[in-house]
Amino acid sequence: MAEIALHARRLRKQFGGVRAVSDVSIDVHANEVHAVIGPNGAGKSTLINLLSGELFVNAGSIMLGEVDITGLAPDQRARAGLGRAYQKTTIFPRFSVHENVRLAAQARSHAPLRMFGGIATNDEVNRRTDAAIAKAGLAGRESIVANLLSHGEQRQLEIAMVLATDPKIILLDEPLAGMGQAEARAIIALIASLKQGRAVLIVEHDMDAVFELADRLTVMHDGHVIATGVPAEVRLHPAVREAYLGNHGDAA
Numbered sequence: 001m002a003e004i005a006l007h008a009r010r011l012r013k014q015f016g017g018v019r020a021v022s023d024v025s026i027d028v029h030a031n032e033v034h035a036v037i038g039p040n041g042a043g044k045s046t047l048i049n050l051l052s053g054e055l056f057v058n059a060g061s062i063m064l065g066e067v068d069i070t071g072l073a074p075d076q077r078a079r080a081g082l083g084r085a086y087q088k089t090t091i092f093p094r095f096s097v098h099e100n101v102r103l104a105a106q107a108r109s110h111a112p113l114r115m116f117g118g119i120a121t122n123d124e125v126n127r128r129t130d131a132a133i134a135k136a137g138l139a140g141r142e143s144i145v146a147n148l149l150s151h152g153e154q155r156q157l158e159i160a161m162v163l164a165t166d167p168k169i170i171l172l173d174e175p176l177a178g179m180g181q182a183e184a185r186a187i188i189a190l191i192a193s194l195k196q197g198r199a200v201l202i203v204e205h206d207m208d209a210v211f212e213l214a215d216r217l218t219v220m221h222d223g224h225v226i227a228t229g230v231p232a233e234v235r236l237h238p239a240v241r242e243a244y245l246g247n248h249g250d251a252a
Helices: 044-052 074-080 097-108 123-135 151-163 181-194 207-213 231-236 238-245
Strands: 004-015 018-029 033-037 059-064 082-085 169-173 199-203 216-221 224-229
Touching: 004 044, 004 199, 018 033, 018 044, 018 199, 018 216, 018 224, 033 044, 033 181, 033 207, 044 082, 044 169, 044 199, 074 082, 074 097, 082 151, 097 123, 097 151, 123 151, 151 169, 151 181, 181 199, 181 207, 216 231, 216 238, 224 231, 224 238, 231 238
Parallel strands: 033 199, 033 216, 082 169, 169 199
Antiparallel strands: 004 018, 004 059, 216 224
């Protein structure tokens, strides 16, 4: 049995009289990509916000490995080993690739954050910075100012920034949004490589990419989980076939 990197049980989130997430449980395993799919309004974004700490649960629990992170703020969850990349990139547009990733690495360092002064002498920060840039496919682009990168490269940069924090699990919210085919192929290959030594959870509308990438799938509808399992099992699930996969274009 693969190690469970993140273990969430009976999560609930209510906005007024609307229950956006209702008794949702999910296990995300190390060395796997786990995709969450469902139509608009299914609760996918609310779920990922609950896991990352952008929203707090009304009920339920979230474990990151053996650590209970249910009540922790996003920065505390990041220090515990949870990394997140957003649908809209959250980079520093006027800083270079190297400066962006170095700041992310410094945020996880045991040394005090001093922006730029003294960081260059921190071997741990430099090692994580260089490794994250290389892993994200941006080697040779370190000096480029972030706002001059293509949309796909900006996504790579954001992933590099997450990698620099040495996460145990990475949450990716619609990582292929707004990309052309060539850029999307590069990001799909990058996401596939991210699971080595960690867990990856993605919310994505591109069903071809989902079934190419995912080791496990969770399908949501109206705030509930209606199916979870390996892709072959989920494809055959009667409720999934009827509600989602019957119309391939509307499956996410």
